[in-house]
Amino acid sequence: xxxxxxxxxxxxxxxxxxxxxxxxxxxxxxxxxxxxxxxxxxxxxxxxxxxxxxxxxxxxxxxxxxxxxxxxxxxxxxxxxxxxxxxxxxxxxxxxxxxxxxxxxxxxxxxxxxxxxxxxxxxxxxxxxxxxxxxxxxxxxxx
Amino acid sequence: xxxxxxxxxxxxxxxxxxxxxxxxxxxxxxxxxxxxxxxxxxxxxxxxxxxxxxxxxxxxxxxxxxxxxxxxxxxxxxxxxxxxxxxxxxxxxxxxxxxxxxxxxxxxxxxxxxxxxxxxxxxxxxxxxxxxxxxxxxxxxxx
DNA sequence: GTCAACTAGTTGATACATCAACCCTGGCCT
DNA sequence: AGGCCAGGGTTGATGTATCAACTAGTTGAC
Numbered sequence: 001x002x003x004x005x006x007x008x009x010x011x012x013x014x015x016x017x018x019x020x021x022x023x024x025x026x027x028x029x030x031x032x033x034x035x036x037x038x039x040x041x042x043x044x045x046x047x048x049x050x051x052x053x054x055x056x057x058x059x060x061x062x063x064x065x066x067x068x069x070x071x072x073x074x075x076x077x078x079x080x081x082x083x084x085x086x087x088x089x090x091x092x093x094x095x096x097x098x099x100x101x102x103x104x105x106x107x108x109x110x111x112x113x114x115x116x117x118x119x120x121x122x123x124x125x126x127x128x129x130x131x132x133x134x135x136x137x138x139x140x141x142x143x
Numbered sequence: 144x145x146x147x148x149x150x151x152x153x154x155x156x157x158x159x160x161x162x163x164x165x166x167x168x169x170x171x172x173x174x175x176x177x178x179x180x181x182x183x184x185x186x187x188x189x190x191x192x193x194x195x196x197x198x199x200x201x202x203x204x205x206x207x208x209x210x211x212x213x214x215x216x217x218x219x220x221x222x223x224x225x226x227x228x229x230x231x232x233x234x235x236x237x238x239x240x241x242x243x244x245x246x247x248x249x250x251x252x253x254x255x256x257x258x259x260x261x262x263x264x265x266x267x268x269x270x271x272x273x274x275x276x277x278x279x280x281x282x283x284x285x286x
Numbered sequence: 287g288t289c290a291a292c293t294a295g296t297t298g299a300t301a302c303a304t305c306a307a308c309c310c311t312g313g314c315c316t
Numbered sequence: 317a318g319g320c321c322a323g324g325g326t327t328g329a330t331g332t333a334t335c336a337a338c339t340a341g342t343t344g345a346c
Contacts, residue, residue, distance in 0.1 A: 005258030006250065008266045011273035016159055018205060018280050028304090036332070055294070062161060067333060069296055074331075087294070107149065115148030117279045118272060123151045125268045129261060130154035136260045137161050168334090179302070198324070210303060212326055217301075230325070 023109045031102040036071050038106060041080065041099035044091045054087045166252045174245040179214050181249060184223065184242035187234045197230045 024035045033041070043060055044052050058068055072089065075081045080095035091099075115123070167178045176184070186203055187195050201211055215232065218224045223238035234242075258266070 005254060005266065008270045008273075009253050009257060011270045011277075014205070015273035015276045016163070019276055020159070022280055025304090034331075058294090062157070064334070065293095065295065066297080066335075069294095070332080073296090110152050111148060113280055114152060114276060117275055122268060122272050122275075123148065125265060126272060127151045127154045129265050129269060130151075130158035132260055132265075133158045133162055133257060134154075137165055137256055171334090177301075201324090207304070208323095208325065209305075209327080213302080216326090 019113060022113055023106070026109050027102065027106055030105050031098065033098060033102050037075060037080065038099070038102055040071065040075065041091070041095055042103065044081070044089065045096065045099050045103075051084065051088050051090045054089055057089070162256060165256055166249070169252050170245065170249055173248050174241065176241060176245050180218060180223065181242070181245055183214065183218065184234070184238055185246070187224070187232065188239065188242050188246075194227065194231050194233045197232055200232070 020035070027033060027035065027038060039061055040057065043057060047056075054068060054072065057063070058065060061068075063071075072081065072083065075095075076083055079092055080098065082090040082092055084090055118126075163178070170176060170178065170181060182204055183200065186200060190199075197211060197215065200206070201208060204211075206214075215224065215226065218238075219226055222235055223241065225233040225235055227233055261269075
């Protein structure tokens, strides 16, 4: 029983599309935040400083610079963040409130559709798989 | 050593973003096809018939109807497919040629960044994980 | 000093995804 | 018959992702 690579790929693709679609849909409906919004706000909330340099966001999230620039402009227009001189980004009170509310919703969805249906062994293996693939990719993670 | 769900989730997210980014970038650069183009053309090429009803595409790919409609319009403008009355889609000669060329490129990238770096056990586990998650999600896979 | 190369960031164009609001058409009910 | 409702398909608006081209500050060689 050799696991065909393409079979696994197709199964993985299906999970990727459906799982993230479901979680993003719930997040958007219940909090008004997109996945992109959530990633940015979550990163900033975790950060020990009250402000973050945009290059830290780029490295931490592995985003392209233009993507980040567009996203930050839209988020500033909505009042979730503020841009200060020197490529420094501040989390506004509104942004802090929204991420606090969204975190629980997001975590619950992740558990419901992902964590709760897998065994500890499966979770451990998936972590190993992800790290392996990313490590193999990372040397060429240029943009 | 309990594998924390959120740790696994973050590792998985990182793989998801970087891996699909890399493969899609290569596919686009070398063949001019997006992931969406590829999915449509691949499905149609696999189909035993020379034409496909659009509802079959919707179910097979688990796409929303408006997404499919927009995508088919763009692909028809580029001459990859043709729409016939009765919601029937034909693969043009140009489309057939492009998917034939792209398949090898795509498969090579999947092996290079995914299949070749994982063990058979890991591949088997990932298939099981994907099927489990999708099965748990599928009852509510409405749009 | 100055020129070249590099890096961070921005912008505009284009493609893609999602939502809501439509139009049809084919049952199905009474 | 008339009405009505569910489903497939389209469209427009909006948000998001990517690429290429551009600006501006830094560094380093000469």
